Amino acid sequence: MRDSSTTRNRRSGRGKSSGATFISQEASAERGKTTQSATKSRKQSGDLSENLTTILSQKVVGQPAATRVIVPYIQMYQAGLAPEGRPVGVFLLLGPTGTGKTKTVEALAEVLHGSEKNLLKIDCGEFQMEHEVAKLIGAPPGYLGHRETQPMLTQQKLNSVTSEKCNLSLVLFDEIEKAAPSLTRLLLGVLDKGILRLGDNTVVNFEKSLVFLTSNLGAREMMREINPDFGFQSVKPAERADLTSKLQNIALVAVRKRFSPEFINRIDCISTYQPLTPESLSAILDKQIADLQNHVNTRLGARSFTLEIPFEARQFLLRKGTSPEYGARELNRTIHRHLTQPLATLVATGQVEAGARVRVNLAEDGEGLRLQATEPTAVEMPAHPTVLIVDDNRDLLHFLERLMADAGWKLLTAETAAEARKRAAADRPNAALLDYMLPDGNGVELGVEFLQGAPQMLVIVMTGTILPPEEEALCEEHNFPVLRKPFLASDVMNQIRSRLIPAAGART
Secondary structure, rough: OHHHHHHHHHHOOOOHHHHHHHHHHHHHHHHOOOOOOHHHHHHHHHHHHHHHHHHHHOOOOOOOOHOOHHHHHHHHHHHOOOOOOOOOOOEEHHHHHOOOHHHHHHHHHHHHHHHOOOOEEEEEEHHOOHHHHHHHHHHOOOOOOOOOOOOOHHHHHHHHHOOOOOEEEEEEEEEEHHHOHHHHHHHHHHHHHEEEEEOOEEEEEOOOOOEEEEEEOOHHHHHHHOOOOHHHHHHHOOHHHOOOOOOHHHHHHHHHHHHHHHHHHHOOHHHHHHHOOHHHHHHHHHHOOOOOOOHHHHHHHHHHEEEOOOOOHHHHHHHHEEEEEOOOHHHHHHHHHHHHHHHHOOOOOOOOOOOEEEHHHHHHHHHHOEEEEEOOOOOOOOOOOOEEEEOOOOHHHHHHHHHHHHHOOEEEOOOHHHHHHHHHHHOOOOOOEEEEEEEEEEEHHHHHHHHHHHOEEEEEEEOOOOOHHHHHHHHHHHOOOEEOOOHHHHHHHHHHHHHHOHHHHHHH
């Protein structure tokens, strides 16, 4: 009866587009899970709290100590033990440029809210003059332009960066040292009492917020310590532990010179980011190349291709895109200049066919990259594949069944892992779309099991939460795409088309 009532209420809602209806149906069905699924969901939430440090360390490479200090404040809030009358946590992130300070906050937003854009970011470089601070809180009544000046920090904007998964908002004041002194004085009340009074006398409450301040204070002194120009230190590099302690001392001295004692005393934690090691920079490059491949698959769909970047080409990108002074700051621009733009030229001029492999080799002079596209593989793939979808959400199954039938695809559905094994053995599907949380199993482990019997099968994992680190590692090892719920129907179709039938899609 509960399911029927839920269906009637959903059908009586306002009309939406097909994509929005899909998301709405997905959200409603998630709320209507059985008691067993709800128990698994609570267990998954607990696992997320326990593994939050590991997840952040994977997303922010090379800074485990810096990310570790943030997690206890989130767990304290989730437990309901956060202090009243002030923000949940206030953090000052210091260190050389390009070491991941801003990336930490973006990664935390992705973990808590599902998107790195779910944060309120204030670029303090825009508030270097005293009068510009009025843009944050609005001009008070009686001043010229009072009605035309809309505050940047309002309760509505603060609430807009939360999500259904978490109501904790993230506020980032980027490069706080560039702001006028009046901005830091304005923040005294926010950091101490969690309250900001705007120009029109309305109040913004920061009690359910994490406030981050980033700064490059002391960065030049740090670089001189890392790369001394002369003396005995320039011959023998400092030990890592000794260097960490020296950089922290340099950062704290610079902070005390720039900010007042009452401002510093309102900060819960000051964390100094360390220079990235060659291993960390290589891991960052691997991640950005994987993001580029996923971008190609998502945007081009049936016209996508596969990138092959050997060791020599990767070393070239590292050499051009990283440095002790700027860390990984230039790496994204280097990939854009030497990979993305040449790839776009090949696609725009029709030099890359769907399903081809584009090999990126080092140029003969060693000062550039040379891209060469090969012919698509001769393996014949079905134009209308058979897709197995395993999920106990019947609304999702019915929706995708109608969608794929319109595309001429054969769809098999199952609600449990046991049923999925029987369907896979009987019908030999080309692709499997597996929900991570099944009533009788784990979607990632089920996908690995499918590959043992059918190595050519495409496996896609669906999840409404963050996967544990060991499951994320399995997805990367077996090249399982991960679709985060809620998602658009086009995301499913593009993933299957791009990875399973690129050559056939070009011919049809």
